[in-house]
Amino acid sequence: MSDLESLYPFLYAGKSNVDAVLSEVCRSTTDKTEEITRLRADVLKLYRDQLIDCASAMARSFAAGGRLFTFGNGGSSTDAQAIAELFQNPGPAGHPLPAAALATDVAVLSALANDVSFDVVFARPLAANGRAGDIALGLSTSGGSTNVLRGFEEANRRGMLTIGLAGYDGGNMAEADTIEHLFVMPSSSVHRIQEAQTTTYHVLWELTQLALNPA
Amino acid sequence: MVAELTGAQVDRAFERRTEPTRALGQDAEAVGRACYDMALRFHRGGRLLCFGNGSAAADAAHIVVEFVHPVIMGKRALPAVSLANDAATLSGITRLGGFEDSFAAQLRLHAAADDIALGISADGDCPNVARALRTAGDAGLLTVALVGGDGGQIARIEGLDHVLVARSDDPRVVKEIHVTAYHVLWELVHVFFEQPGVLAPSVLG
Numbered sequence: 001m002s003d004l005e006s007l008y009p010f011l012y013a014g015k016s017n018v019d020a021v022l023s024e025v026c027r028s029t030t031d032k033t034e035e036i037t038r039l040r041a042d043v044l045k046l047y048r049d050q051l052i053d054c055a056s057a058m059a060r061s062f063a064a065g066g067r068l069f070t071f072g073n074g075g076s077s078t079d080a081q082a083i084a085e086l087f088q089n090p091g092p093a094g095h096p097l098p099a100a101a102l103a104t105d106v107a108v109l110s111a112l113a114n115d116v117s118f119d120v121v122f123a124r125p126l127a128a129n130g131r132a133g134d135i136a137l138g139l140s141t142s143g144g145s146t147n148v149l150r151g152f153e154e155a156n157r158r159g160m161l162t163i164g165l166a167g168y169d170g171g172n173m174a175e176a177d178t179i180e181h182l183f184v185m186p187s188s189s190v191h192r193i194q195e196a197q198t199t200t201y202h203v204l205w206e207l208t209q210l211a212l213n214p215a
Numbered sequence: 216m217v218a219e220l221t222g223a224q225v226d227r228a229f230e231r232r233t234e235p236t237r238a239l240g241q242d243a244e245a246v247g248r249a250c251y252d253m254a255l256r257f258h259r260g261g262r263l264l265c266f267g268n269g270s271a272a273a274d275a276a277h278i279v280v281e282f283v284h285p286v287i288m289g290k291r292a293l294p295a296v297s298l299a300n301d302a303a304t305l306s307g308i309t310r311l312g313g314f315e316d317s318f319a320a321q322l323r324l325h326a327a328a329d330d331i332a333l334g335i336s337a338d339g340d341c342p343n344v345a346r347a348l349r350t351a352g353d354a355g356l357l358t359v360a361l362v363g364g365d366g367g368q369i370a371r372i373e374g375l376d377h378v379l380v381a382r383s384d385d386p387r388v389v390k391e392i393h394v395t396a397y398h399v400l401w402e403l404v405h406v407f408f409e410q411p412g413v414l415a416p417s418v419l420g
Contacts, residue, residue: 022248022251034240036395044226048222052221056217060217081276085269085272198390212217
């Protein structure tokens with residue numbers, strides 16, 4: 001039985017009409033919204049105190065002149081970009097803070113990948129631009145991306161605050177001793193992991209703002 | 216000076232997601248119908264063109280990578296492009312043609328009638344996303360909008376094919392609902408796409 005068949009047995013039952021499929025996909029959509037709500041509740045239960053510790057450390061770093069560097073591959077690179085954009089451009093009620101997403105510089109990324117190795121595409125820019133007291137935030141749904149792990153090694157070596165977002169069981173990121181604040185989304189669905197990671201970085205941003213600008 | 220944070224602040228932040236997520240589940244039929252129409256366009260050889268500003272530009276890139284490089288082994292790659300990735304093109308068009316034309320100008324060059332235009336705007340009030348959706352609709356593309364809040368000016372555009380509204384005024388929460396929505400869009404497009412019966416010419420009417 002294929003993956004698709006096991007997920008959607010109706011497709012193979014001979015009832016190939018649009019309404020039947022629509023009713024199944026509706027159920028599937030509702031299931032997914034319930035799944036992400038449960039996962040967010042699990043993340044809150046696991047990490048309430050660590051979120052406070054991490055956001056407090058980020059606020060201290062920014063207050064001392066630190067900058068945020070974000071990195072990840074694929075969908076996670078777009079999260080890294082969204083995080084940098086949010087910190088820098090939070091809207092009229094927020095306090096803008098300096099941040100940069102490493103994968104957005106295609107010249108640096110492709111030069112390193114072509115000339116050295118894809119494993120160093122985040123470590124090298126961190127070595128060039130990162131200073132002690134800056135923040136390195138890396139995302140990997142599997143926790144196993146070598147270039148993200150190498151980025152954390154470099155950031156740690158430079159005395160930066162290190163923050164990781166992962167999924168599944170945390171993979172190699174959970175084994176690494178280079179990540180000070182690690183948040184592992186306890187799910188085996190890449191999509192739900194990404195959704196819970198999005199909530200996690202939004203909450204970290206909100207708490208950082210609250211720590212820097214108490215109401 | 217850095218203020219003390221409390222567990223109650225964390226709890227409130229998480230709680231703000233619950234109701235808008237449930238509301239997305241209640242919009243399941245609208246999501247399913249959008250997926251069906253998107254699958255029909257892909258079936259006819261159409262491509263997906265995505266656009267948005269700020270965090271939504273990152274979402275446009277994320278949607279493209281979902282379709283072009285599926286996370287599930289064995290799913291076929293489907294054609295998708297973001298109009299928000301190229302800083303040189305975007306800033307060049309904006310300088311000469313103005314901000315409102317930044318995506319519409321690219322659509323006029325690249326879009327074909329079978330394509331799908333997917334615009335993302337957390338408050339529905341991005342003028343360049345609105346103009347691009349109008350341009351796309353006039354050119355016969357399937358138009359899909361992911362918006363939030365009260366839907367803004369985008370939800371009021373006449374003739375858009377699918378407008379999915381995340382039920383929150385918090386742009387961060389809206390983004391999270393959009394991420395779940397486009398993950399579901401990707402998955403369900405494949406469900407329709409891989410079921411030949413529902414995409415057969417007789418069903419197209």
